[in-house]
Structures are given as structure tokens and as C-alpha cells.
Amino acid sequence: MFGLPIVGVVLGLIIALLFIMFRVLREYERGVVFMLGRFYKIKGPGLIIIIPVLQQMVKVDLRMIVMDVPTQDVISRDNVSVQVNAVIYFRVVDPEKAINQVENFLEATSQLSQTTLRSVLGQHELDDMLAERERLNTDIQTILDKQTEAWGIKVSNVEIKHVDLNESMVRALAKQAEAERERRAKVIHANGEAEAAEKLAEAAHVLSAQDQAIQLRYLQTLVEIAGDKSSTLVFPVPIDLIDKLRA
Numbered sequence: 001m002f003g004l005p006i007v008g009v010v011l012g013l014i015i016a017l018l019f020i021m022f023r024v025l026r027e028y029e030r031g032v033v034f035m036l037g038r039f040y041k042i043k044g045p046g047l048i049i050i051i052p053v054l055q056q057m058v059k060v061d062l063r064m065i066v067m068d069v070p071t072q073d074v075i076s077r078d079n080v081s082v083q084v085n086a087v088i089y090f091r092v093v094d095p096e097k098a099i100n101q102v103e104n105f106l107e108a109t110s111q112l113s114q115t116t117l118r119s120v121l122g123q124h125e126l127d128d129m130l131a132e133r134e135r136l137n138t139d140i141q142t143i144l145d146k147q148t149e150a151w152g153i154k155v156s157n158v159e160i161k162h163v164d165l166n167e168s169m170v171r172a173l174a175k176q177a178e179a180e181r182e183r184r185a186k187v188i189h190a191n192g193e194a195e196a197a198e199k200l201a202e203a204a205h206v207l208s209a210q211d212q213a214i215q216l217r218y219l220q221t222l223v224e225i226a227g228d229k230s231s232t233l234v235f236p237v238p239i240d241l242i243d244k245l246r247a
Helices: 003-021 095-100 105-121 126-131 133-151 167-209 211-226 239-246
Strands: 022-025 029-035 038-043 046-049 055-061 065-075 081-092 153-164
Touching (some): 003 022, 022 029, 029 095, 055 095, 081 126, 081 133, 095 133, 126 133, 126 153, 133 153
Antiparallel strands (some): 022 046, 029 055, 065 081, 081 153
């Protein structure tokens, strides 16, 4: 009389055990399997079997992870306070290390990224942060990749997103840029004056070597002035020029 209920319970337990034993892992997933608390092997993808009670499995995602690094307050080498944030691209390449070597590899990578971002950028001046982001990205990526290698993680890329300044610093930079533009304009003007003076000196040297050249230049100037009918000009004629024309 009690046989049927017992059989039903046994069958139910068997079905439940079978359901627990069989797992399906996707192509981008791996299972870190422990046997009585000790690391056993990596399984997956596809259908795998886990022995209940004796074995436990931790599932790890091998896809690329995009992590946003929170905004960090950084003081540059030239004592400028800026706020910087970045994004990091990484993935797990060794599931066994990612589970056994660090408690939470996502949290550990996030914290390490924040400290590395502050450390690297703090060694550079503001101009480097604004103009040389590619080099800074590479430096941060190299440091992170080296330190996370022991966790079975590969950092493939780091991108600095924003470098924000306070309003007073923005105004100071605008004044600095304006002063730099004025300085460049003055230098260009001075260089132009120097080149013009040099060319005039060369022209004077050539004209002084030939009296006829001076006379021709004098007559050419008279023709140019005569073409302007808007005013009357009195142009002095050198006596030596008249004497040479008479001769």
C-alpha cells in the first residue's frame, strides 16, 4: 500500500538528480569544476555532467567585458586638478585563475583600474593629458595587463573618455591661448619686417652700384605718381640727376 508513494518519491529524486547533473554551457561559457572543494577541471562548452554533492561548478563568461571607470580626481604634475574617467576592455583568458586567484575579478579589475588611472595621469602635465591620449592609453593598458595577468585576465584596450577642468582653469587656459596667439603674431610680424629690411638692403646695394639704375628707378617712381590724379604732388629733382641728363 505504501509502495507506490515511495516509488514516486524515489523516481522524483532520481529525476531531480538527473536535472542537476546535466548542465549546458554556451559557446562563450566555461565551468570551473571543484571536486570536494579542490579544483578538478575546466568543462564546456556544450553538455556537461556534474556529480551532485561531490562536485560544484562556477560558471565564467569569456566574452569581452566593457567596464566604465568612475570619474577620478587627478592632480597633474604641474599641479592642475582635473576629473578624468575612462573605459576598459578586457576578458577572461584563464577561468581557473580568475576564480582561484582573486575573490571577485570584476571588482578587483575595477579598483585596480581606478588606482592605475590616477597614478599614471598624475605623472604627466595637463598638456599631455589633452594632446597625447593615445600614449597615455597605451601606458595604462600595459600596466593593467601586466598586473591582471596573474588573475587570468587580458586587458586589450583602455580609452580615456573625458578630461574635465573647473571653470577658473578653463578661463586661465583661454587667456594663455590668447597670449600665445598674440606672441606668434608678433613673431611673424617681426620676421616679416626683418625679411623686408634685408631685401631693401640688397636692393639698395644693387642700385648704388649702377647710377643708371637709380635714374631709371627715379623715373619709374615719377610715372607711378603721375598716374594718381587725385592729388597734386611736388617731387624734388636731384641736381646731379639733371646734370647727368644734360650730359
